Amino acid sequence: MSKLAPAVILLVAIATAPASAHITLEKRQAAVGSYYKAVFAVPHGCAGSATIKLRVQIPEGVIGIKPMPKPGWTLEMVKGKYATEYELHGSKLSEGVKEVVWSGGKLADDNFDEFVFSSYLTQSLKPDTTLYFPVVQECEQGVSRWIDVPAEGQAGHGEGGKTPAPGLKLIAKP
Amino acid sequence: MARALAALAALLSALCIASTAWAHATLVSSEPADGSVLAEPPKMVQLHFNEGVAPAVIGLIDAAGKTREIATRAVGQSVLIVLPDDLPQGTQIVSYRVVSQDGHPVAGSMVFSIGAVTGAAPPAKASPLAVLIWLARIGVYLGLFAGVGGAFFAAWIGQGPDGSMVGRIALAIGLVSAVASLGLQGLDLLNLPPAGLMTSAPWISALATSLGPALSIAIGAMAIAFCAWKSPGILIALVLTTSAMAGVGLSLAASGHAATASPQWLTKPSLFLHGIAVAYWIGALAPLAAMAYRRNDDLPRALRQFSAIAIPLVGLLVLSGLALSIVQLGSVSALIETSYGILLSIKLALVILLLALAVLNRFVATPAVVADYKNTRLLLRSVLAECVLVIGILAVVAGWRFTPPPRASIVPVVTPLSIHIHTDAAMFQVLVSPGKIGANDFVLQLMTGDAALLTAKEATLILSLPERGIEPMERRATLGPDGYWHVRGVALPQPGRWRMRIEALVTDFQKVTLEDELSVQ
Numbered sequence: 001m002s003k004l005a006p007a008v009i010l011l012v013a014i015a016t017a018p019a020s021a022h023i024t025l026e027k028r029q030a031a032v033g034s035y036y037k038a039v040f041a042v043p044h045g046c047a048g049s050a051t052i053k054l055r056v057q058i059p060e061g062v063i064g065i066k067p068m069p070k071p072g073w074t075l076e077m078v079k080g081k082y083a084t085e086y087e088l089h090g091s092k093l094s095e096g097v098k099e100v101v102w103s104g105g106k107l108a109d110d111n112f113d114e115f116v117f118s119s120y121l122t123q124s125l126k127p128d129t130t131l132y133f134p135v136v137q138e139c140e141q142g143v144s145r146w147i148d149v150p151a152e153g154q155a156g157h158g159e160g161g162k163t164p165a166p167g168l169k170l171i172a173k174p
Numbered sequence: 175m176a177r178a179l180a181a182l183a184a185l186l187s188a189l190c191i192a193s194t195a196w197a198h199a200t201l202v203s204s205e206p207a208d209g210s211v212l213a214e215p216p217k218m219v220q221l222h223f224n225e226g227v228a229p230a231v232i233g234l235i236d237a238a239g240k241t242r243e244i245a246t247r248a249v250g251q252s253v254l255i256v257l258p259d260d261l262p263q264g265t266q267i268v269s270y271r272v273v274s275q276d277g278h279p280v281a282g283s284m285v286f287s288i289g290a291v292t293g294a295a296p297p298a299k300a301s302p303l304a305v306l307i308w309l310a311r312i313g314v315y316l317g318l319f320a321g322v323g324g325a326f327f328a329a330w331i332g333q334g335p336d337g338s339m340v341g342r343i344a345l346a347i348g349l350v351s352a353v354a355s356l357g358l359q360g361l362d363l364l365n366l367p368p369a370g371l372m373t374s375a376p377w378i379s380a381l382a383t384s385l386g387p388a389l390s391i392a393i394g395a396m397a398i399a400f401c402a403w404k405s406p407g408i409l410i411a412l413v414l415t416t417s418a419m420a421g422v423g424l425s426l427a428a429s430g431h432a433a434t435a436s437p438q439w440l441t442k443p444s445l446f447l448h449g450i451a452v453a454y455w456i457g458a459l460a461p462l463a464a465m466a467y468r469r470n471d472d473l474p475r476a477l478r479q480f481s482a483i484a485i486p487l488v489g490l491l492v493l494s495g496l497a498l499s500i501v502q503l504g505s506v507s508a509l510i511e512t513s514y515g516i517l518l519s520i521k522l523a524l525v526i527l528l529l530a531l532a533v534l535n536r537f538v539a540t541p542a543v544v545a546d547y548k549n550t551r552l553l554l555r556s557v558l559a560e561c562v563l564v565i566g567i568l569a570v571v572a573g574w575r576f577t578p579p580p581r582a583s584i585v586p587v588v589t590p591l592s593i594h595i596h597t598d599a600a601m602f603q604v605l606v607s608p609g610k611i612g613a614n615d616f617v618l619q620l621m622t623g624d625a626a627l628l629t630a631k632e633a634t635l636i637l638s639l640p641e642r643g644i645e646p647m648e649r650r651a652t653l654g655p656d657g658y659w660h661v662r663g664v665a666l667p668q669p670g671r672w673r674m675r676i677e678a679l680v681t682d683f684q685k686v687t688l689e690d691e692l693s694v695q
Contacts (some may be wrong), residue, residue, distance in 0.1 A: 045200055046225045048200075048202055055682065109224070109481070136683065145683075145685070147682075147684060148685075148687075151241070
């Protein structure tokens with residue numbers, strides 16, 4: 001046991017080191033029924049090519065999207081119908097932002113940047129599950145799709161996790 | 175104990191997480207280009223990544239199927255691989271696993287061909303390793319048939335310790351041989367020197383082949399038979415020996431040329447029955463010889479009981495054997511024209527002699543013993559002769575490991591491989607032609623779970639061969655006018671169970687991924 005312990009600690013340390021290789025959310029845990037500031041960290045381009053466009057899909061149950069404008073980038077919000085009606089500040093919403101697009105900028109492969117919007121996580125979301133925000137990163141050459149979502153029953157370490165979608169662990173409202 | 179368990183759980187989960195953390199170093203290009211066909215053998219291969227990498231494992235499998243020694247050097251964002259000067263004509267595979275700057279491993283494979291795209295035949299081996307593999311195989315057969323069969327006979331028919339020495343020695347030989355078989359198979363696959371047995375690579379590689387489950391079952395069956403000798407009660411012994419016998423059948427049905435032949439509904443049950451019948455017969459030989467030698471007064475009863483079951487079982491043995499031979503050979507002329515057929519002919523000749531001895535036993539020796547239990551001379555002699563024949567037959571059968579059956583060289587040419595993958599989300603039909611080693615064309619028919627056409631924006635085919643350490647290679651499919659996705663000229667240079675993953679991009683944000691295996695010969 002005493003011999004094993006350092007190995008375990010080392011492995012855990014390796015495993016929990018920030019996965020700087022992927023597009024990820026800065027804050028990976030949030031309570032349902034609360035506001036959430038989503039910060040997408042983009043650590044690199046597509047296989048060495050500069051990023052020129054970032055598209056984030058808003059999952060069902062996430063409303064009140066307000067993106068933070070970004071100098072040098074054009075902001076676009078794609079709206080559509082929700083699957084059900086949600087309530088925000090007493091008013092009923094049946095449609096809203098389904099996709100946020102930043103384009104027209106240029107983020108070199110050896111630079112780092114963050115893309116931000118604020119949102120509201122409705123009570124319809126289930127605590128103790130992971131909510132995924134699929135991201136498509138378009139570059140001068142090529143596209144990286146951060147859209148891999150683990151199949152049900154193998155959450156956490158799913159098949160084909162080569163380009164995982166950024167995930168947010170949902171918890172119950174304290 | 176709880177702490178140890180917690181530590182183990184932490185270790186396992188850490189391994190799980192660590193293995194999925196795929197990194198961002200990617201192969202940008204290579205020289206020669208992936209999939210290219212060259213007139214002259216290149217001096218080196220250059221892999222260019224988008225950032226600096228450190229090579230961890232770089233492997234080269236040449237067109238003859240041999241794992242080759244190579245020198246590698248990382249220069250900036252590239253890895254240089256110096257190739258041997260004597261590469262054979264055909265398709266070579268470079269499989270790489272590199273560590274990117276953030277410590278994450280990145281793996282993949284690229285192929286290039288000299289002259290033309292080929293598939294390597296499994297390398298012909300006449301090395302000392304081949305002899306060892308052959309001997310280990312005979313050892314496994316001895317353990318399964320004489321060992322497990324002997325324990326079964328002792329529990330059910332002999333009801334005594336006669337022949338237990340032979341049975342236990344056979345089990346010990348079988349267990350050692352089974353472990354050795356696995357290691358030797360691994361050495362053979364990876365083309366490693368014997369010292370390679372000290373590392374995990376050959377073992378992992380061998381376990382990934384069909385021999386892995388087959389030998390694991392064999393080891394389990396022999397271990398159970400060993401316990402049966404020591405079991406305190408007759409009832410436990412009966413249960414243990416019966417399950418060990420089932421293990422013999424399962425083990426044989428799990429591996430080998432015949433187990434992979436189609437139709438599987440015929441070959442697998444045939445092998446299962448064939449194995450059990452053989453174990454019943456061979457297992458009885460040593461105990462019967464021991465009883466005859468000692469002029470045991472229980473011999474007439476044991477003999478009567480043995481032959482009552484033996485006659486229908488021999489019928490099964492012959493029938494299942496015939497069925498398997500017909501499937502494997504394909505034609506009568508193959509009996510003398512192929513090395514597989516020649517081995518089969520020798521086996522058949524020995525089996526006919528063995529059957530003749532069995533008839534002699536049944537109709538002359540057994541009545542003599544039944545009349546007078548001391549009159550065992552004829553029985554003893556013929557049983558001993560049977561033992562010699564059996565060893566000869568097992569030696570011939572073990573030789574099949576080295577000869578592909580004639581059907582292997584006929585069938586794949588005729589029909590393309592067709593693989594059907596069905597999950598709740600989607601249904602993919604994959605046609606691979608010609609479906610054998612060499613250049614292959616893939617046709618992907620993508621359908622939704624309820625068989626409607628699945629419209630995809632992109633489709634990608636990803637192939638790997640874990641048993642030879644070949645990391646995934648990606649090929650983008652193109653949509654044809656027929657509505658199917660095509661990938662042409664995919665080199666599958668090595669036989670084996672390839673893993674195939676198909677990723678279909680349904681919308682910009684969603685893809686469907688299905689996986690299956692592809693058996694290439």
